[in-house]
Amino acid sequence: MIPIASPIIGEEEKRAVIRVLDSGRLAQGEVVKEFEEDFAGYTGTRYAVATNNGTTALHTALLAVGVGEGDEVITTPFTFIATANSILYCSARPVFADIDFETFNIDTEEIKEKITKKTKAIHIVHLYGQPCDMGAIMEICEDYRLKLIEDACQAHGAEYRGRKVGSFGDAACFSFYPTKNMTTGEGGMITTSNREVAKRARFLRSHGSGVRYNHEILGYNYRMTDIAAAIGIEQLKKLDAFNKKRIENARKLTAGLKDTGGLVTPCQLKEVKHVYHQYTVRVDDREGLIRRLEERGIGYGIHYPKPVHRQAVYQNLGYSDSLPEAEKACEDVLSLPVHPGVGEEDIEYIISTVKGWEIGG
Ligand SMILES: Cc1ncc(COP(=O)(O)O)c(C=O)c1O
Known part of the structure; x- marks a missing residue:
């Protein structure tokens, strides 16, 4: 049987997990921090914020860039449902723009037709690992002053004109589900070069708190474990x-x-x-x-x-x-x-x- 997907886990990942297990510090800690730094370096962004899966990365990223009640967010209907659901989680409305026949990615002309006064952001997906038409999309975002979120859950390492996906948007999200190009079991990552977005994302993933038991905004428990991060560090090298x-x-x-x-x-x-x-x-x-x-x-x-x-x-x-x-x-x-x-x-x-x-x- 040739499976449609199969994660490749080597001795390096196994040893890294054992090290974490032996350390007794299993939840989010120094290993997550190291994985975030490595991932930001890899994508060419200033910050990376790890989460416990790609869906929670999307929810966090949308909130962190300011998507909220009453906003419209233009996205693709041809994707895994998490892309659109993450917009609903923010009490905003997904507005679907049709796709391009050749690439299966969102059609940039269709995006323009769907823009209204309520449009806050464009939420694109680099489907199957092929980057969207970033030249045209960046231009639309600038012309209409829209936020851009990249769903790069299927596109780790993909590039548009030599630049890594995950570095174009106000925020971008990756998934480390076992079928993906790299895995942590379950896991997610937000990349951004905006300091405020990174800060808000860190608060949101940990019950709105920067200092323990001091909760400034409504947040969630979306944290990655050091066990998952240890796998991620080794997978990223490969x-x-x-x-x-x-x-x-x-x-x-x-x-x-x-x-x-x-x-x-x-x-x-x-x-x-x-x-x-x-x-x-x-x-x-x-x-x-x-x-x-x-x-x-x-x-x-x-x-x-x-x-x-x-x-x-x-x-x-x-x-x-x-x-x-x-x-x-x-x-x-x-x-x-x-x-x-x-x-x-x-x-x-x-x-x-x-x-x-x-x-x-
Ligand atoms: C395009 C896309 N967005 C979001 C997700 C959600 O990621 P996760 O399964 O890690 O929550 C996936 C993964 O299945 C995906 O393929």
């Missing part, structure tokens, strides 16, 4: 190598699959470093290909089968948008294994399996 392997695997898959009838390989923009959190194709006969993959023991994923605005939770809130590109993508997409555990022979096996499907095998 991230570039992990990404290199993902990129190589993606290149080989595209070379082998690009002329397959009824299948479109992922588009990669010239000015970006795409880190292939997912290798996602469009297929005409998805059910047929799924049957073939299942027969031959190849894992797959559908990211995502339903757009956020069509989820029951949003329908019940009265969302009735028509967003044709996102809706079509949900019918077409299929992710194939691309993670660093996928070897040369696996790639050939995946390609021959898909090719077999093409010829009707």
Whole structure:
């Protein structure tokens, strides 16, 4: 079986966890601080604030940049639901802009059409590890004085014109869930170069408190443990190598699959470093290909089968948008294994399996 995702945990991570366990200091402490410094250094931001998962990083980041009741936040409907839910958590309203056909990322022209007097921020997602069109998005944010939050939960190490994602927004968020390009088990990180945003984020993640038992604002317990951070420090050292392997695997898959009838390989923009959190194709006969993959023991994923605005939770809130590109993508997409555990022979096996499907095998 070739799984669709598989974390790679080495001796370094195991030793680092044991060191923390032996120290007797398990909750957020010096190891979290070290991980934050390393992560800020890696993304080229001044600050990083660790949290216990990507969703809490998003909630914290939105609050920290000032999103609140009555605000509208423009985002993509084609993402994991946490992106939009984090806006609802702040009592603000997600406003969905349709996606670009080629990249699956938010369409910048659509963003402009959705701006109103209530728009406070744009919440973008670098989906599957491919950065959004940051040139156009930064311009919109400047022209309309909007805050920018990057959901980089799938894009650790990705770059736009040589600059790391996570360094463009007023704040950005990462997830370290086990399927991601690097993991801490569960975990999240906010990056920012704004001192006030970093300060507010630190308060929010720890019950609104800078000094113990002194609570200045309403906060939460969103803290990362030193155990998770110890894994994160070691994983971060390996991230570039992990990404290199993902990129190589993606290149080989595209070379082998690009002329397959009824299948479109992922588009990669010239000015970006795409880190292939997912290798996602469009297929005409998805059910047929799924049957073939299942027969031959190849894992797959559908990211995502339903757009956020069509989820029951949003329908019940009265969302009735028509967003044709996102809706079509949900019918077409299929992710194939691309993670660093996928070897040369696996790639050939995946390609021959898909090719077999093409010829009707
Ligand atoms: C785009 C996106 N946003 C947010 C999240 C939420 O991260 P977590 O699962 O760590 O809460 C994920 C992860 O699944 C994601 O892929």
